[in-house]
Amino acid sequence: MQQRDIFPRSLQYLVAIAEYGSYTRAAEALHVSQPTLSQQIKQLEESLQSPLLDRSGRSVQLTNAGEIYIRHARRAWGELDGGARAIHDVQNLSRGSLRLGWTPITDYLTCSLLENFNGLYPGININTLEMPQDDIEVSVAESRIDIGIVFSKPFASTTRPNELETDVLFEEKLCVAVGNSHPRTKQQERMSAQNLGQESLALLNNDFALRRHVDEYCNKYEIEPRFAVESNSLSAIISLIKHRPLATILPLSIVRQQGLHAINLSPEMQRKEITLIYRKDGYKSPATVAFSELAHLWSKDELPKH
Template sequence: MLLRHLRYLLAVADHGGFTRAAEALHVSQPTLSQQIRQLEESLGVNLFDRTSRSVKPTDAGQAYIECARRVLVELEAGKRALHDVKDLTRGTLRLAMTPTFMAYLVGPLVRDYVVRYPGIHLQIFELSMDDIEAGLADDSLDIAIAFTPVRNPDVECIPAFVETLGVMVGREHPLYERAAVLTPDDIAQLDFALLAPEFITRLSIDEYFRQHAIAPKVQIEVNSVSTLLEVIRHAPLATMLPEAIATEDRALRRLVVTGEAPQRGAALLRRGGNYHSAAALAFVDLVLERNP
């Protein structure tokens, strides 16, 4: 059995048939069919049910496909290990963060990392929590910063810091210069622009409102942190985002409120039991240094 057989197997499974799989692999359909037959003969089982219009894995085939995926992921990790340079003079780091971290954390971290390791090529992705977990599991990402807990048992969490959310406004808001402390009743009178409900940050915000019996007046919902920041800078609306985003250079001010602000744990995420490159380990050290 060759690695080619496993790649061909996964292509047929992922494309749902031999024709599209052959096109994706740039081989002829007879060649692909022959390779799959060879694999089935070597294993002594039928891996695909060919009796219907679409080609579907048999029960045995599905079990073997799952194992094949794990094998190829481990082999790719092994290939990277062979090329890893321990002195960090070169290498690649595939880093992902959820959207709110991109708004305030990615800049300082990348600045410090590049100063220390200018030879490392960075690939940075803004992804949802689901996509981060999937990327770590299939080894298309090295490391990520996101919220805990995670659902995928193959993803390892390293607690990094606690993020605090705050109510903030832009210069166009009448409360921008206000020094007084806002009560829950005061907050209930504000007009809000918030992230859309599918954001994990929005879940924390909604829970904060529920705990304080606040029925927020949500005028605008957006699916982008950068868009939300533009709205707040130019309209007399309030929002809730990580406190670190509210800075003078962004023309945002955090308002002081009574009671405890909502907090959530942030962690470094990586694939458990996987090879971790020197570049990835150095990034972990940098984050933990900043947040001891």
């Protein structure tokens, strides 16, 4: 039995319209006629005695009531999916699935963990999604992913803390990173906060947690940072650091992994925790449990000590 067979059609249609912003595109994606889709939505709105969609603009948008309702609908969908997966998951992990969300930072930090997991459980289908931390927290809370790996203390303002369960793996030290093209490439002494303000920086944009940590540090020590490059791609930033006289802020493990030169800050930035997050009281598949257990062993045995 597929998930769509047990989830009410009207709610499937509402979710599709919200995603595509169009009755026509939603109907095409669902392989139904547009009149059928429209009739289901009309009946749903009548039963709730509230409009769920605003059809006045060029694209269809959720009303305030629609946003509230679809949030609960997606969570219900996640619960139904969890029930179906609980029935069909094979306890010996010879097959199954794992939906994993991570940030660009935690991607670099934990990629070898994923390789180890795949080596131990090749029958598990792993679907990884790279996204900002705020989106990971919401996706976990709504059961759209099984587990998130986040950099720093979780819980964005959009997510209630009582919806998430945390499991700290390890702490990471943050430092300035430069490449061989930078005049400070052989510097051993610490860099002051004021000197950091004089560097041309390449950083992730402010959708990402690491950037917000840097901004908080700069605000605390009244630094006016010079942003030469802002990107949502960590690999692009690392490439720039390797070939241009720019500086960035990275976890020490990534600096060493990429062959960059680390410069400690004075005062230091607050160390950040690499944390697994799950939906509190949500179903944990055998694959999720196995990944969590392996993550703890990996963090103790394979991570460099700083």
